[in-house]
Amino acid sequence: MSVDTGGREAKTSRLPLAGVRVIDLSYVFAIPYAGGLLADLGAEVIKIEAPDRLDQTRSAFGPFLDNDPGEEPWERTGIFQVLNRGKRSFVLDMRDPLGRDLFKRLVAKSDIVLDNYTPRVMRGWGLEYAELRKVNPGIIMVSNTGYGSTGPWANFPSQGTTLEVTMGIANCTGYAGDVPWKVGQSYPDFLACWTALLSVLAALHYRRKTGEGQWIDLGMYQVGVALIPEPILRYQCDGSDWPRVGNHHWWKAPHNVYPAQGRDSWVAISIGSEEQWRHFAGAAGLDRLISDERFDTALNRWRNRQELDRIIAGWTAGLPAEEVMHRLQAVGVAAGPVWNSRDLLTNEHLRQRQFYETVVHPQPIGARPIIGRPFKLASAELRATAAAPRFGEGNRYVLSEVLGLSEAEVERLREAGVVADRPRVVVVGAPLNLEYLQRVGAIAEVDRNYGEKLAMAEPATNEAMSDGDPAESRRAGPRSHNLNV
Amino acid sequence: MRKVLPEAPSAHAPGALDGVRVLDLTHGVAGPFATRLLGDLGAEVLKVEQPQRGDFARYLGPAVAEGPVTERGLLFQYLNWNKRGITLDLRRPDARPVLRELVARSDIVVEAFAPGTMARWGLDDDVLRDWKKDGALVLTSVTNFGRTGPYAHFAADDLVLYAMSGIMQISGRADREPLKHGLRQSLYIGGLNAAYATLAAYLLVDGSDGMEHVDVSIHECLASELVLNVAYYAFLGAIQGRRPVVDDPFSGRPLRTAKGLVSMQINGPATIAGYGKLLGQEKLLDGRYATSGGRTAHADELEQVLQEALAGHEARDLFTRGSEQRLLLGVVQGAAELLDCPQLTSRDFFVEVDHPVTGRYRFPGELARLSRTPTSVRRRAPLLGEHTEQVLLAELGMPQAQWHALVEAGAI
Numbered sequence: 001m002s003v004d005t006g007g008r009e010a011k012t013s014r015l016p017l018a019g020v021r022v023i024d025l026s027y028v029f030a031i032p033y034a035g036g037l038l039a040d041l042g043a044e045v046i047k048i049e050a051p052d053r054l055d056q057t058r059s060a061f062g063p064f065l066d067n068d069p070g071e072e073p074w075e076r077t078g079i080f081q082v083l084n085r086g087k088r089s090f091v092l093d094m095r096d097p098l099g100r101d102l103f104k105r106l107v108a109k110s111d112i113v114l115d116n117y118t119p120r121v122m123r124g125w126g127l128e129y130a131e132l133r134k135v136n137p138g139i140i141m142v143s144n145t146g147y148g149s150t151g152p153w154a155n156f157p158s159q160g161t162t163l164e165v166t167m168g169i170a171n172c173t174g175y176a177g178d179v180p181w182k183v184g185q186s187y188p189d190f191l192a193c194w195t196a197l198l199s200v201l202a203a204l205h206y207r208r209k210t211g212e213g214q215w216i217d218l219g220m221y222q223v224g225v226a227l228i229p230e231p232i233l234r235y236q237c238d239g240s241d242w243p244r245v246g247n248h249h250w251w252k253a254p255h256n257v258y259p260a261q262g263r264d265s266w267v268a269i270s271i272g273s274e275e276q277w278r279h280f281a282g283a284a285g286l287d288r289l290i291s292d293e294r295f296d297t298a299l300n301r302w303r304n305r306q307e308l309d310r311i312i313a314g315w316t317a318g319l320p321a322e323e324v325m326h327r328l329q330a331v332g333v334a335a336g337p338v339w340n341s342r343d344l345l346t347n348e349h350l351r352q353r354q355f356y357e358t359v360v361h362p363q364p365i366g367a368r369p370i371i372g373r374p375f376k377l378a379s380a381e382l383r384a385t386a387a388a389p390r391f392g393e394g395n396r397y398v399l400s401e402v403l404g405l406s407e408a409e410v411e412r413l414r415e416a417g418v419v420a421d422r423p424r425v426v427v428v429g430a431p432l433n434l435e436y437l438q439r440v441g442a443i444a445e446v447d448r449n450y451g452e453k454l455a456m457a458e459p460a461t462n463e464a465m466s467d468g469d470p471a472e473s474r475r476a477g478p479r480s481h482n483l484n485v
Numbered sequence: 486m487r488k489v490l491p492e493a494p495s496a497h498a499p500g501a502l503d504g505v506r507v508l509d510l511t512h513g514v515a516g517p518f519a520t521r522l523l524g525d526l527g528a529e530v531l532k533v534e535q536p537q538r539g540d541f542a543r544y545l546g547p548a549v550a551e552g553p554v555t556e557r558g559l560l561f562q563y564l565n566w567n568k569r570g571i572t573l574d575l576r577r578p579d580a581r582p583v584l585r586e587l588v589a590r591s592d593i594v595v596e597a598f599a600p601g602t603m604a605r606w607g608l609d610d611d612v613l614r615d616w617k618k619d620g621a622l623v624l625t626s627v628t629n630f631g632r633t634g635p636y637a638h639f640a641a642d643d644l645v646l647y648a649m650s651g652i653m654q655i656s657g658r659a660d661r662e663p664l665k666h667g668l669r670q671s672l673y674i675g676g677l678n679a680a681y682a683t684l685a686a687y688l689l690v691d692g693s694d695g696m697e698h699v700d701v702s703i704h705e706c707l708a709s710e711l712v713l714n715v716a717y718y719a720f721l722g723a724i725q726g727r728r729p730v731v732d733d734p735f736s737g738r739p740l741r742t743a744k745g746l747v748s749m750q751i752n753g754p755a756t757i758a759g760y761g762k763l764l765g766q767e768k769l770l771d772g773r774y775a776t777s778g779g780r781t782a783h784a785d786e787l788e789q790v791l792q793e794a795l796a797g798h799e800a801r802d803l804f805t806r807g808s809e810q811r812l813l814l815g816v817v818q819g820a821a822e823l824l825d826c827p828q829l830t831s832r833d834f835f836v837e838v839d840h841p842v843t844g845r846y847r848f849p850g851e852l853a854r855l856s857r858t859p860t861s862v863r864r865r866a867p868l869l870g871e872h873t874e875q876v877l878l879a880e881l882g883m884p885q886a887q888w889h890a891l892v893e894a895g896a897i
Contacts (some may be wrong), residue, residue, distance in 0.1 A: 016689040033712065041685050047664055061713060067721045078716025129856070151831035156808035157755065161737035162815030165748040170739065171819045172667030175657070177744060179739045180817050183656040183666045190710045194677045199853045201684035202501035202526045206858050209504075214857035223835050225823055226849040227673040232546040233559040235820030236846050237840070242820070247644060247665055250546075255644055257662050264726070266663055268648035296855070315838065334640040336649040338663045341718035341725065344651045344708060349634040355705050356715075368719045371712060374705030375682040376631070378610070378698035432723070440729035440845070441659030443717075448723030454897075 014380050015042025020204070021402075023106055024046060024087065025094075025115040027055045029160070029188035030220065031144045032083040033116055034196040039086030040373060040382050046106070046398055047087040047389065050094065051420035054391070059427050065365055073429025075390055080360060082370045085384040088394030088443045098418045100125055108135045111207075112200060116144040129215035139213040142196050142202045148219025158220070160186030167224025172231055173245040191227065192220040200452060239265055251298070253305040254280075257338055260315045260321035264444060266338040267321040269312065269328065274298070279331035279343055284315050340444065345369055346453055361387040369454060392421040489717060500527015501858040508591040509533065509568060509577065512540040514669055516597030516627045517564040518676025519683065522852070523593070524567030525860040531587065531876065532867060536572040536895055539869040540565075552842035555869045562840060562866040563848050570867025571876050574896045576606055583891070584608070588616040592691075593683055595625045596731055599633040612697045621690035624698045625673060625683045631702035633669045641704070646671045650707030653801070655714055661728045675703035698840050733780040735760070735792055739791075739817050745800030748815035751777070755813035763807045766794035873897050 015337050020043040024035035032047070034056065044069035049055055058074035065076040074080075093099040104127075115122060115133060121122025121293060122128045122143070129141045143149060164182045174181035199216045207213055225232075231242035242344040249270070257266040271277050277298075281289050289295050289311065294304045301308055316324050321337035328335035339347070345356060353376070356369040365387075373382060399405045399419065413419045437443040447453070505528040509520040517540070518533075524530040534540050539555050548557040556777035571578050572705055590596060594613060596603055599688040603609065606811075613624055629646060630636040644770050647665035657664030679701040686697040732738065735757070739743060739746035751757055761769035768790045774778045795803075804816035816822075823829065824847060853861050877883045877897070891897045 014689075016685045021690040029712065062644065062719050063713075063720050063723065065720050067723075078720035079713050082712045082716055083776055088668070104755065136681060147828055148832055152829045153808065153828040157811055157813050158815075159737075159750060159752065159813060162748050162750060162813055164765075165737070165739055165815035168818050168820070168823050169666060169668070169670070171817050173664070174667075175664065177663065179741070181664060181739075182737070184652045184710055185655065185666055185713050186664070187670075187710065191677070194681060195852045198522060198526075198681040198684065199855055201681055203855060203858070204688060205505075205684065206501040208691075209687075211856055214855055217854040217856070219832070219853075220847075222829060222832065223852050224515065225829065225834065226671060226852050229560060229563045229849055230547060230668055231820045232823060232849060233563070233846060235824065237547050237549065237559070242667065244667065247662070249644070257644075257648060259662075266648070267651075268645045268653075270644045272642065287493075322538075327638050332640055334642050334645045336639070336641065336645045338648045338653045339651050340654045341651055341711065341714050344711075345715060347701045348637040349630065350705075350708070352634045353631055353702070353705070355702075355708065365720075369715075370713055370719070371709055374678050374702050374709050375681075376633075377686055377689075378700070379695075380686075380697065414509055432721075434723065439724075440731070441726045442729050443723050446725045446728035447543050447718070447722040447724065450718060454719060 001084045008270065015382070016380065017043035017204075019042040020044070020112065021113040022046065022114060023103075023110050025113065026144065027116060027335065028057060028189070029083065029186055030058065030141070030192040031114050031116045031196060033190070033193040034142075034200075035087060036083050036085050036384075036388075037193070037197060037373065038112070038200070039386075040384055042385070043112070045087040046090050046092070046110075046394060046402075047084060048090050048092050048103070049391070050098070051091055051424040052093075053418065053425070054423055055080065055084075059392070061283065061428050062429070062432065064429055067431045069429030069431060070364070074423060074427045075362075076365070078368075078431070081359070081368065081388040083387035085359060086386045087389055088397055089389035089392055090394050090398040093418050093420075094125060094127075096416070098413065098416060098420050100127060101417070102403065102413070103127065104132070104135050105137055105249070106398065107132050109402055110136070111140060111204070113139060113141040114144075114196070115142070118157075118225040118471060119143070119145060119149045133213065135214060138207055138211055140200055140207065140216070141217060142200055143217040144192050144196060144218045144220065146219065149217045153221075160188045163188040163220055165225065167221050168228045168231070169224055170243045172244065173230065176244060176248070178244065179249065180244065188220045190223055191223045192218060195223045235374060248305060251302060253298070253302040254308050254312055254431075256305075256309050256312075258309070258316040258324075260316050260324060261319055262321075265321050267316055267324040268336055268338065269316075269324070270334045270472065271319045275332050277301070280328060280333045283327050283331045284312070286311065286315060314477040342447060342453065343448070357384050359387050360386050362390060372475060391423060392419075395419050395421060498861070499858050500861065501855060502526040502544050503739040504528070504839060505593065506587060506591045507531070508587055508594045510794040511595050511597035511627065513542055513597060514560075514672035515675035515679065516595055517542060518673055519562055519625070519627060519679035520595050521567060522575075522676065522680040523622050523683070525851075525857075525862070527638060527858065527861075528593070530568040530734045531591075531872075532570045533573050533575070534566040534570060534589070534869060535583075536870070536897055537573070538803050542890050543869070549843045552615050556840075556842040556885070558722070559843060559846055562838065562846075565866035566838060566862050567864055568867060569864075569872040569876065570870065571873040572870040572897050573873075575608065577894070577896045579891060579894060580896045581607070583664065583877065583881070583883070583897075586618045588613050588622070589618055591617070592621060593623045593687060595627065595679070595683065596756045600626070600628055600637045610696070610698050617696065619694065621687070621693050622685045622696045623683055623690060624696065625679055625686070625701060626699065627701045627703065628680045629702070630704045632700045636704075643669050643671045646704050646707055651711050651714060652707055655725045655727060661727075663727065670704055675701065678706045731781065733777045734784065734788055735777075735780060737815065739815075740795055742795040742798050742800045742803065746817040746819070747795070747800040747808075750813040752813050754811045759810060759812050760807075763803065763810065763812060764789065764791075764794040764798065838862060838865050840865050841868070870897070
């Protein structure tokens with residue numbers, strides 16, 4: 001796919017980060033996601049990968065298109081497309097002094113550098129902030145590490161799963177009486193992603209006012225600790241530990257997930273006031289509970305919550321989860337189904353809000369929905385500005401247009417192996433053993449007709465992208481496209 | 486450790502958002518956390534609370550047992566430092582001229598009322614835009630499901646948001662009910678996202694006379710975490726379930742030791758041989774445990790071997806020694822361990838804040854370190870209505886008669 005900037009400026013000039021260039025050295029989830037969101041905000045994001053060390057989201061994490069790694073597995077993983085939308089791909093060997101020199105020249109023409117190497121890597125290359133600042137005093141650099149760049153744990157290896165345990169949230173999470181649990185997928189990565197965005201946007205504001213850049217030392221560990229003030233404060237009050245209570249609440253009841261009609265179907269219900277309790281009992285046909293002395297006060301409902309849960313489960317088990325939601329929401333009671341990915345991708349509320357955006361990827365992927373942003377701007381239309389790049393797709397753009405190198409110079413760099421258009425390693429892509437994963441429950445279901453169902457989840461307004469410059473509409477995948485899956 | 490004394494002016498480096506004025510009309514957790522994060526970055530935040538009762542977060546625990554009931558809450562302090570506070574009843578017509586003045590003097594307004602509430606009070610986006618005569622204005626709304634769409638008016642709390650986000654479906658054990666994170670994670674991440682989205686909008690309009698509205702959905706903040714899960718469906722139709730009942734003990738699941746729980750993962754340089762050496766357990770070198778598939782197939786036996794080995798160690802010691810050997814470990818930490826953590830202490834993470842009613846507590850501080858414009862805690866959270874007089878009389882220059890009328894009417 002050719003890289004074309006035609007028409008890009010006009011279209012993005014109303015975006016918050018129009019004219020901002022980001023160099024993204026990061027791998028895996030946290031900071032690549034931040035880079036993808038910066039691209040949505042209008043920045044030009046150049047993702048750098050090494051010829052022989054690809055972002056792990058191009059292989060290990062999968063999932064491969066239709067579970068087939070194909071001949072170019074690194075171009076077929078779903079996760080990579082989500083995290084790296086809107087970026088250019090520049091394949092550069094930073095271990096080569098020529099590569100580091102090119103990188104510095106790029107820094108001179110950029111605004112933001114993102115990295116998530118352990119602290120010693122950038123230092124080892126002589127590319128830490130102090131060095132980059134010499135090349136460009138306005139540069140804003142974000143270094144994301146597990147524990148921050150200083151302190152006794154600075155060089156400890158970490159990943160989302162181990163950090164989630166260490167940062168304290170797992171101790172407050174899990175079934176009553178059981179060991180601590182993690183929840184979701186790599187939660188700390190997202191905390192780091194959003195903290196990076198907050199910090200970098202604040203730093204950009206400061207630079208606009210003063211011309212000065214700075215270095216953002218982001219340790220994922222402490223971001224997690226900042227989001228659990230309750231146990232930290234309670235411990236100082238009375239020396240007690242926060243209990244693990246599953247989905248129960250420390251004072252509300254009922255507050256749990258209840259089985260609904262159908263296989264592995266659940267509905268969450270939470271009641272926080274007397275009024276809601278009475279409305280709930282009425283809507284559930286459980287009026288008798290109002291006068292039941294086991295449940296006549298908030299405290300009694302909380303004390304007898306196990307018994308109450310059994311009674312409520314008896315009501316919900318005979319109804320579809322969505323119906324429980326609608327019946328209770330109609331009377332102002334907080335209730336909602338435990339949804340899976342299909343429910344979400346085909347959900348009417350999210351469709352109307354265009355939370356998922358259909359992006360047209362190069363073949364064989366074609367049009368697929370990806371997660372957009374959790375907010376809307378009223379006047380600027382934010383969206384994924386382009387599909388994630390193929391490996392090395394932006395090499396020519398970066399070398400010729402940004403750095404102004406001649407054809408001959410570009411060719412020399414290619415020959416020297418400093419830049420590459422294809423991976424110089426064998427990228428192993430193993431399909432998922434779906435049968436096994438289904439047997440143990442890690443995969444609940446494989447839906448062969450997913451393409452059809454996603455086509456129904458097309459965004460509500462889809463006219464916008466049909467006019468304008470054709471080159472631009474190629475970068476900004478048309479929303480009106482039918483899903484080609 | 487940094488200390489904050491009441492009203493003590495503390496010398497501090499410049500903040501990234503120095504000079505940015507934020508009007509905080511929010512309550513609860515998500516909205517106040519968003520404005521506090523902006524305040525930490527240097528913005529000047531003015532919090533507006535309902536007269537008499539104040540923000541309901543004032544009554545959330547943890548709290549001390551004595552003192553005026555509005556001033557006992559510690560969580561409120563955490564969510565509202567770096568703000569001055571006034572009381573003003575936004576529902577009343579006589580409060581309108583005051584609010585108009587405050588909006589005119591603000592760059593950013595953040596609100597967290599149910600969708601339509603501000604409009605019902607005659608405070609539509611357009612009204613605020615007109616009030617802001619010169620310069621840019623960002624108005625941010627932080628709500629459960631966003632301001633539009635069929636669920637805009639749905640009731641929700643952390644549990645219901647987690648359920649509907651898709652996260653619970655994949656959390657917990659396959660043969661048990663879905664599980665949510667403890668505490669109120671959805672609200673904190675809602676605040677974190679609202680803070681950055683607000684800045685993005687501000688970067689867009691700053692320097693113009695434009696206005697931008699930011700509509701943040703906390704539900705969508707949670708749903709944004711499912712980058713892998715949603716791709717599983719969108720790329721191959723697979724719907725993820727929860728954790729299998731039997732799994733590889735080296736998947737990071739916490740395991741009991743003689744003291745505390747440790748979590749271990751095998752990945753790259755973190756090999757099973759490395760763990761065998763760390764634990765002094767040669768049985769781990771058994772070829773059947775070499776692959777994740779093998780460890781899962783022989784999970785019962787392996788669990789037995791590990792239990793024996795772990796019984797001779799303490800979690801914290803394993804974590805430290807193992808991490809120094811570049812193994813991939815986590816250690817379950819509660820408040821006591823975190824407050825005593827050498828890493829957090831070394832990074833000067835906790836902030837000790839004094840308060841006239843509760844006294845001193847240690848709070849989590851800086852999220853990320855900005856080298857030139859470090860975040861700072863410059864003032865403790867306001868007492869209810871602490872700055873009403875200062876702001877209305879001294880700064881807005883309100884005539885005494887109007888002030889007394891507002892007091893009389895209960896509007897402030």
